Amino acid sequence: MNWETYIKEYQVYLKIERGLSKNTVENYSYDIERLLLFLDSNKISISPLKISESELQQFIYKVSSEVNARSQARIISGLKSFFSFLIFEDYRDDNPLALIESPRTSRKLPDTLSVDEIDALIAAIDLSSNEGERNRAMLETLYGCGLRVSELVELKISDLFFEEGFIKVTGKGNKQRFVPVSELSQKYIGFYKDGIRTHLKIKKGAEDTLFLNRRGGQLTRAMIFTIIKDLSVKIELTKKISPHTFRHSFATHLLENGADLKSIQLMLGHESITTTEIYVHLDRKFLKEVVNNYHPRKS
Template identity: 55%
Template sequence: MDFSNWQVIKKEFEQFLKFERGLSINSIDAYLNDVSKFQIYCEDNNLGLNQVARKDIQHFLQWLQEFNISPFTQSRLISGLKTFFSFLIIEHELDNNPTELLQAPRLSRKLPSVLSIHEIDQLIAAIDLSSPEGERNKTIIEVLYGCGLRVSELVNLKISNLFLDVEFIKVEGKGSKERLIPIGQQAIKHLRLYLDSVRPHIKIKDGNEDIVFLNRRGSALSRVMIFLIIKELAQKIGLQKTISPHTFRHSFASHLVEGGADLRAVQDMLGHESITTTEIYTHIDRDYLHSIITQYHPRS
């Protein structure tokens, strides 16, 4: 194996991530971007991949510190390099793994921003329903909040995966893993209204026939478009919080946990591999309870 041919190696690594690991396009891009940074370092220092030692990885990370990278980015870089060298050992019989003993920096877990039920009602009430796009946008918010979808899951949602009669939808999450999610009556009502009254009047482009949410030109909505819709609504009601499509996913989970939902059930609905990821919403619940005590208890 020619360990100096980066283009071939990166192409094979991309295929490995896609077919062996089943990662999403965004995750693959992040891994390849990290490997490209390491390629620049190696080429500047005349290092072949089969010559890299642990001290070289450490020097690389120190080199990156000049660009003021965050602990989160550094942790992701280490994870990406570990995966990359594991791939080289598995696929190309590299003799040693220089990342084996590397440890990522400990990260403090930041609690996600959530919306109150009142704020969600305000956002929905601010939607102009006089246009077809307004009914579509209302349906988008209802589905985001009603099912806790990731934005990628929303824009790729298919009509053939809507089982509204039994109140479930099927989505394809990270790593092409499918899951069933229960859907509430409000989201069902607006989905049916949009599908029956708005979508039939759109001239659909080839390849988008099964996509639920379309723009006026008949193509699937982009992730950026969903961000813009939500940003515009937040500005309309004067919301001070910085929100994104993911805020509705956090709010969905937080409100379920606050209401006493079983954490395993919330984990399944969100599509989290580990329950520790879902447990962050119990911290949000504790913060909420603490704020209630602070506000109302006479001895606080």
């Protein structure tokens, strides 16, 4: 089999067995395609079963001159995953990247918004249009439930359990979790769902999708980015923000107000609490207060 055949098998594995999204599968595949371009340009003819640490080290050296340390680490991680798959399928006995270390990268702290900035963004929404009511409901849900943008656009009417005070969220790898939804978010979702959405001509396949575009179809991730960018320009916000900024702000504000990391982890849908721990670094003053308030040796 050639590289293309192994790559296709790997893509199926990522999608079916690991449950990764289309975008994630494409990112993993891009790392391998970059390696293939390097091999081709250097006239190195070798199969994925025979390629060794030597050829891969040459490739990594070339990449290191083109991208930053973070991107280099991501490429190495992606290739390690591919060769681990080949081992898993008994195509290879070893991972040629096992001894190649990723460069050390500084941990980038996420941007956050203050409560006042979030209030200002939502207040800037033009509620005279149908899209305005929808946008207010979406931003309240993003911030109020700490959703990823993909989770927001995929949210279904059948995922709303308002009587119990929860929404069902389908996250990465199709893993589902229940997240508390505030009365305020419920109110604005209700305004949109019952007052605006019911008057749309809904496209086939989008009947259960909560947030729709003006043509009655599912919104794209890019549209959510555009809505937020336009609002930030409108209020002259100097921070560079995205839909994910609302998710970071959700976690940070919970932490600052006394929520424990384990609870935040469950609401965000992080598989590992180490991912959630990044929020601890945002407010060292908060950590000092935790010790002063709760440690038995505080004085």
